[in-house]
Amino acid sequence: MSGTLILNASYEPLAVVSMRRAMLLVLNGKASVVEAGQGWMHSRTSRYEVPSVVLLQHYVRVPMRPVPISRRAVLQRYGYRCAYCRGYGDTLDHVVPRSRGGGHSWSNVVVACRRCNHKKADRLLAEIGWRLPFEPTEPAPTPQARAGLWSVRHPEWAAYLGRGEPELLAG
Numbered sequence: 001m002s003g004t005l006i007l008n009a010s011y012e013p014l015a016v017v018s019m020r021r022a023m024l025l026v027l028n029g030k031a032s033v034v035e036a037g038q039g040w041m042h043s044r045t046s047r048y049e050v051p052s053v054v055l056l057q058h059y060v061r062v063p064m065r066p067v068p069i070s071r072r073a074v075l076q077r078y079g080y081r082c083a084y085c086r087g088y089g090d091t092l093d094h095v096v097p098r099s100r101g102g103g104h105s106w107s108n109v110v111v112a113c114r115r116c117n118h119k120k121a122d123r124l125l126a127e128i129g130w131r132l133p134f135e136p137t138e139p140a141p142t143p144q145a146r147a148g149l150w151s152v153r154h155p156e157w158a159a160y161l162g163r164g165e166p167e168l169l170a171g
Contacts, residue, residue: 004051005149005157007034009059012143013161016153022051031056035156052156066138067106067145074109077139083110083132090114095136097122106138 004022006014023041025031026048037052067073074092082089093112096102099122110132112120125131139145144161 002153004037005053005154005160006031007053007055007160008062008143009056011055011160013149014056014060014062014143016149019050022054023048025056026051026054029057034160037154037156052154053160062143064141067141069104069106069109074106075111077145078111081111082113082116083134083136084112084116084120084130086133087113089116091117093117093120095132096124100124107136110136 003016004019006017006022006025008014019037019041022031026033031054033049033051033053034055035051035053036049039050041048041050071092075090078089080089081087083093089111091112091114092109093116094102094104095108095110098104102108120128120130149157149161
């Protein structure tokens, strides 16, 4: 298990933290276990179930900020799917190349496979006859997006993450 989902007192997702950090929150009375994961943590005298989802006891106010753009966030948002051939994508592509004045923003960055990224190079989509099946836009600052939770990592998290953004490259 790679982490523990932290929920605010209002049940909105805040972050994913390490299992150890989640256990410290529970043991210090700052959070309670909502869903137990698989496995056990042992101390010298006690045994605890590994938490998968924990709920904070007090509400934490989170300011509404735009979702920062990063390689990891873009790859996760688009589900590692190439915007052009819909295969596995692991590189970022600027729709309007930076050499032609395109910026590094949510409205100009998509995921591409190495083959498509190399084929497109520094050309505009119209120059090579390609088009995007969707319009890249900045994601809404939902709790899931701010926490970096673009997809459900564990089945027991699904009930707490809700639907989030629709799949942009479904098909």
